[in-house]
Amino acid sequence: MNEADIRAVALETLLAIAPEVEADELRGDKPLRNQVDLDSMDWLNFLLGLHEKLKVEIPEADYAKLVTLDDVMGYLAKKLEG
């Protein structure tokens, strides 16, 4: 799975939760939750969606590392490699 595939899955998961998001307008380097109105349950559902689609475990202790979309992408890429 390459970077573009992971991005597609991440965006699809995000859009299922926040259909109003315009994917083209998302900045990968800015905190995701400043750009998209995600409450803690939305956030949990976002991570759950990634977990189900990519079979990646995301421990709660790692949440703090997942601030921007780029962070999420990098984190998933690393997990999928390992």
Place this chain on the structure above:
Amino acid sequence: MIEFKLPSLGADMDDGTLLEWKVGVGDTVTKGQVIAVVDTAKAAVDVECWTPGTVHELVAEVGQKMPVGTVMAILSESGEKVGACGTAAVSPAAPTARRMISPAARKHAEKRGIDLDAVVGSGPNGAVTLDDVENAAAQPAPVTAPKPAATPDKSAEMRKAIAAAMARSKREIPHYYVAEEISLAKALAWLQAENLRRPMAERLLPAAVLLKAVAVALAHYPELNGFFRDGSFAPAAKINLGVAISLRQGGLIAPALLDAGARNVTQIMQGLMNLVKRTRAGSLKSSEMSEATITVTNLGDQGSQLVFGVIYPPQVALVGFGRVAERPWGDAEGGLKALPVVTATLAADHRVSDGHRGALFLRELAELLQHPEELEGLEK
């Protein structure tokens, strides 16, 4: 014969439009069975039957707008002999699956005057996405007669419904407010440990612990849990927590997490996830719309420090939780630490209770949250 009337779907819903019958003449229905889907200012609601019986006649027609209390159907009681009267056999409308339409798509379609019924959805489960609307907009308009653009503005209707209920609340209910800062250090440490050993799909959010604590504390404060109707208060037997859920397109709904007192934290979390999902998909049941006995609003980690609630009539109290934040906290030894703290508030009806009792309720809530492991075990 039993007249089945459009039930009240909450203080801010005076009427509804029948979208669909889920039963036909001659069908046997059970208590709690969804028999119709009714659209309200806030959401489409699955209307449940309150009694078992057999459908004798469907009175209301699909598309009909009717006030609460209108006879929608005639049921015959189980065992009741239904004469072979020449009731025109009303065939149930072909059940149409409720369509999922993203709020952005809906907004865009309204702006461009596009008939959503004619748009084929390409999203999950046939959901209509913004792209679908844009594609439809790019198509040349069919030459057939244009459909009247009669789609009422949903968000304006929602605003009107909220305005009506809240104006009534402020007009009729003498609110008093009390607040309490509560350390969540123990509750969050317990959550962290629980979540570490749970699979991802079973992880808990702080909201579930807060809701459970409210339900447990309420058992000792019946004057906060119930309805004020016709000049007097009647405490409710069950604790049905109305959970304020904001909608992505704006506005909010506070459907009930039914019988929260009988659920443990894990069950409350599951119920909450399910309720939020169905609220946002527009698939709530009539009991969830009308049977909340108190409302809890949880601003979550993106909210402000505290909230002064407006009671949802005919309820008599609202519990609010602000954002959990690290704040200085003095301990018994005179030391000072930074701990995660939440400000809990109670807005309650002075016709039914006093500030002193309200304050005691919040103290009990605070105490319960210092023993989170006991909350998980408590089922009553």
